[in-house]
Amino acid sequence: MEGLLELLKAFTNISTLLASIGMVLATTSFISGLQMVKGKGRLERKIHKGNGFVSFAIIFVLAVMSFATFGLSLWSLLGWTLAFFIIFLKHKIVHAKNRRAFKYVSWLGASLICMWLYVVYIHIPL
Amino acid sequence: MSKHLPALVLAFLLFAPACLQAAILHVPGDYKSIQEAVDAAAPSDTVVVGDGIYIENVVIGKPLNLGSENGPSAVLVQAEDPELPAITVSDTSDVKVAGVSATGSEAAGILVSGSSDVSVTGNVFTKNGTGIMLSGTSRSVVSGNVSSSNSQYGLYMEKSDDNMVGSNSSTLNKDKGFFISYSHRNEITGNEVNLNTWDGIMVFSSNDNTISWNKTLRNTYGIVVSDSRGNELVENTTIPNLFLILPIVLIYLGIVSYLAQKNILKAVYKE
Numbered sequence: 001m002e003g004l005l006e007l008l009k010a011f012t013n014i015s016t017l018l019a020s021i022g023m024v025l026a027t028t029s030f031i032s033g034l035q036m037v038k039g040k041g042r043l044e045r046k047i048h049k050g051n052g053f054v055s056f057a058i059i060f061v062l063a064v065m066s067f068a069t070f071g072l073s074l075w076s077l078l079g080w081t082l083a084f085f086i087i088f089l090k091h092k093i094v095h096a097k098n099r100r101a102f103k104y105v106s107w108l109g110a111s112l113i114c115m116w117l118y119v120v121y122i123h124i125p126l
Numbered sequence: 127m128s129k130h131l132p133a134l135v136l137a138f139l140l141f142a143p144a145c146l147q148a149a150i151l152h153v154p155g156d157y158k159s160i161q162e163a164v165d166a167a168a169p170s171d172t173v174v175v176g177d178g179i180y181i182e183n184v185v186i187g188k189p190l191n192l193g194s195e196n197g198p199s200a201v202l203v204q205a206e207d208p209e210l211p212a213i214t215v216s217d218t219s220d221v222k223v224a225g226v227s228a229t230g231s232e233a234a235g236i237l238v239s240g241s242s243d244v245s246v247t248g249n250v251f252t253k254n255g256t257g258i259m260l261s262g263t264s265r266s267v268v269s270g271n272v273s274s275s276n277s278q279y280g281l282y283m284e285k286s287d288d289n290m291v292g293s294n295s296s297t298l299n300k301d302k303g304f305f306i307s308y309s310h311r312n313e314i315t316g317n318e319v320n321l322n323t324w325d326g327i328m329v330f331s332s333n334d335n336t337i338s339w340n341k342t343l344r345n346t347y348g349i350v351v352s353d354s355r356g357n358e359l360v361e362n363t364t365i366p367n368l369f370l371i372l373p374i375v376l377i378y379l380g381i382v383s384y385l386a387q388k389n390i391l392k393a394v395y396k397e
Contacts, residue, residue: 027380043391117373
């Protein structure tokens with residue numbers, strides 16, 4: 001029971017809550033993206049785009065909150081830049097519609113999920 | 127002489143308490159260094175340290191109180207010889223160390239050795255080999271201290287019995303938060319032992335200790351008891367797995383969210 005309360009208490013922190021919502025949306029977007037790669041239709045595209053856009057907005061807010069709270073340090077700047085670079089690269093490849101590059105999109109999607117896992121990890125309070 | 131004896135005894139009884147009253151020695155007011163004040167102090171005197179950085183290795187070998195004017199954020203004892211503890215309490219009893227910071231020792235921030243009835247309260251020990259080290263010490267209290275970012279242990283207790291370790295914070299140490307070794311009947315309660323590289327609390331070859339109401343979060347292992355018997359573990363929070371459980375729950379919720387959104391969109395676009 002105490003463990004469950006500790007778990008719930010983690011969500012009183014706004015950045016943890018945002019990171020958690022972002023992780024849920026990124027997972028939804030990732031699954032629908034995989035379905036799109038398989039060639040499934042219109043609904044998957046809507047789910048993928050909608051969830052992807054909101055999760056991008058969340059990561060942007062988290063980055064701003066991080067800089068506002070802890071200031072600009074080299075490591076945090078590098079970390080957030082890497083995150084935005086992965087998102088940007090994935091977006092570029094998808095829109096380039098280059099068949100040779102396209103087969104790596106699911107790998108980039110998986111990288112985005114790993115990135116979100118790390119974002120959640122660093123935002124879990126003690 | 128014999129007819130003056132009662133008068134002498136009466137005079138002694140009247141004036142002795144005043145003579146025996148503990149003195150307060152100020153550093154840097156009365157003495158330049160903490161060690162000079164400690165050496166000059168009589169048993170039960172109090173050494174009060176003013177704001178500043180004191181580069182020395184303080185050794186206390188008599189009953190006295192060492193405190194600060196404005197708390198641990200204002201007084202820093204930096205080990206002059208890094209191979210020795212910044213503060214050593216050795217072979218004595220009834221010593222209180224409160225409200226100071228100690229750093230820069232490869233040995234320990236504070237070493238309490240061969241002593242009893244020592245109180246280490248409200249201090250900060252950072253960037254030492256070990257934050258707080260008790261060796262052969264009994265009936266002592268270690269409470270309300272912060273021991274963090276040390277290269278080995280937050281607190282190391284060896285061959286020390288019947289002590290109380292409570293309400294301390296031991297975080298970000300490179301090995302263990304607390305390492306209790308060959309120590310018996312100690313009470314370890316209400317401590318926050320988080321984010322240490324290896325174990326939160328390690329109890330090795332130690333018997334009949336009570337470990338209660340501690341938080342050991344995000345260590346590699348929460349509480350480890352090895353080669354020991356009769357230890358009582360009560361109401362400790364050891365969810366080192368929160369950071370494993372939460373992402374799994376979130377991924378599961380993501381899958382559920384995908385299925386829910388798909389069904390909702392299906393229903394909407396059918397119409």
